[in-house]
Amino acid sequence: MIRYTASRLISLILSLIVASVVIFAVIEVIPGDPAAYMLGMNAAPETVAALRRDLGLEAGVLARYFAWVGGMLTGDFGMSYTYRVPVADLVAARLWVSLPLTLYALGLAVALALPVGVLAAARRGSVTDAGIMGAAQLGVAVPNFWFAMLLVLVFAINLRWFSAGGFPGWDQGFWPNVKALTLPAVALALPQAAILARVMRSALIETLDQDYIRTARAKGLSHGQAVMRHALRNALIPVLTIVGLQFSFLLAGAIIIENVFFLPGLGRLIFQGITQRDLIVVESVVMLLVFAVILVTFLVDLAYAAVDPRLRRR
């Protein structure tokens, strides 16, 4: 297990190094002048030159790369060109919205999808199964911004249980924020839950056809006991993979939902960064997201080993 963890950790660090080189190369090295790009076509040459000095673009490529990486390691992500505040502060503020939202949505998705997927698999071919799979099909097909607007219409405008948008901030206490994040989390969770339920069902059905399930039944376990004690854990591996991917996606991919609910999240930050040509923000946020994806992959790998003893020896 120690060997396995160490090897995964090494691969995590290598991935981070490769990712940082690629991001740096794409944004700072390949064609054109970042300063000119940020200022637009009509900028005066003096302004561009000033920005170049400001950004430290006069230095060599290697020096700039190490300055950038070194800065990130010490928490200094540079200054946002448009906001004129440290990028680290911008990101931290947005992360306090996006991270809870992602965890909330994913928690809802898992809590809904796993039982439903298990039920569908255990009753394969029944009306229950057909109903659940039909609903899942619908859940994947419905665009989440439309579903979000529907939620606002019903729960915010008609029933007035939740507000239609906005985020009070964590200094306002715990529950007001949970309340503000509930509708967006539900809107995000629905399609993810639909996908997860389908994966859970097919993984479990495959597991239920395995010989060891027949062995378990021959020992005297009922169908339900065989599912819960023997099939479920074996079926979790593909589910874990998907949950890991969904986490990374939701962290920055919630931009449409963030717009619908006026949430100051990471998705909107990166969108603004791109439209305002604020490369410093883009570069740092992309690196942060890459880090999140790699970290989640690492955690999913550890979870695999926890579920499956065969992986621990590698």
Next chain:
Amino acid sequence: MSLLSVEDLGLTIHGTPILDGVSFDLPVGQVLGLVGESGSGKSMTSLALMGLLPRGAQVSGQAHMDGRDLLALDERSLCGIRGKEIGMIFQEPMTALNPVRTIGDQVAETLVIHGAASRAGARAMARDRLDRVGLSDFPMDRFPHELSGGQRQRVCIAMAVALRPRLLIADEPTTALDVTTQAQILDLLKGLVEEEDMALLLITHDLAVVAGVADHVAVMQAGRIVEDGPTEQLFRTRRHDYTRQLFAASSHQPRRDTRPSAQPLLQVEGAVRSYTLPRRHLFGPAPQLHAVRDVSFTLHEGESLGLVGESGCGKSTLTRAILGLEPLQAGRITLNGQRVEAGRMPPALRAQVQVVFQDPYGSFNPRHRVERLVAEPFHLAPAPNRRDRVAQALVDVGLKPADMDKYIHEFSGGQRQRIAIARALIIRPKLIVLDEAVSALDVRVRAQILDLLADLQGRMGLSYLFISHDLSVVRAVTDRVMVMKAGEIVENGATGAIFDNPRHEYTRQLIAATPRIPPNWREREENEGTLV
């Protein structure tokens, strides 16, 4: 006194008849062998008794055990009987255990689920049962993947007999195991039956296994029991035609007309192949697995050479090296004087050796027609009249030219193996490697394929390298045989001499472990002629 009495058991699945009028009695403490070919309904009979039939199954008839009709019980009562009064073990020990739970847990579960013991008590009893099946050296916290096939089957047996059931059903319990392991497992089962006064329903396709273990035998064909009786009597009289066919096929000796020449075709000299295993410690040396160590032999033109050994002995690695699929660390292999080297074989050399594998289901691309499948080797030696050549190859193996437009799923296992042979023949190789090529086939089909191979060899002057774990088959079809153990050839010589007078200890073990029908039970056979 009868423990289990099955009367007129019938079964349909989605309307298709599977079993019809199956009746038998199983007395307390006795072994009943249920014999038949694949698809005869042996396994379905056992699953019907356990109430574990697939969806769409409809049973009729009765199966009385202790005054209850097993076929009439509801699911709840059956759960109380499975594992407690009837234990069951299956064919595939590699997949019969849950890979993510320890063996101790899985044995203890049988006890816990029936409320026979507390958690701690169950673990103690599980330890005791594991000791009984010969796993006293194994800690309870081992996972199945850390055990060999034979050890896993012992765990399955421990699970099945944990509660000392009165009836044990064993469905092909040794089919997937090596011959020496098979002998140990059969001994264990016999011992358990005697000690615990258990009755055993032993399901198998192998007449020799039944001959050594069962008190009574029932022969199944197409969902019916065609003949049953005390083992020796049934084997001696063989009243039913089907029993006689099975009997003849199981010891079938193809008529071989070979003239091995002195001309060497394949020469292997000092072949070595080892693999580097993952390091045990971060900075320690990487351990090596020596799959093939210093193997040398010569195969002559027109000769059949057998290679026998148990799983993991290096047969497959050696085979891959001969096919030019595996690089050697030392030594050389030459085919017809030309060097065989992985990655550096000219097509003309590759065309001289072809292979037929064990699995007639897995070795064809299901989306291609037979014509394309059989014509595949032509990329090594292009030929103009492909369709004619394919037609000829199909005729050579006893199929029809029209079969080339069909897909592989339209054929039976035996027919598929014929197609595999046609594919190997089509570019007229000198050497065909038969890697467990008849091991997955039913006895009657196997006999036909062996006849076909002998016939082709006589007509085309082929050489065969015949790799198998089945000693009786190797004995029937080879001129010389090599015995391989742990990467080395431990004995090598004329087939008859080795089988009659084995010199190496390991060869003796293998031959002794091979189940056989007592020779004097066979007496009538000479007058019967060959099989249909």
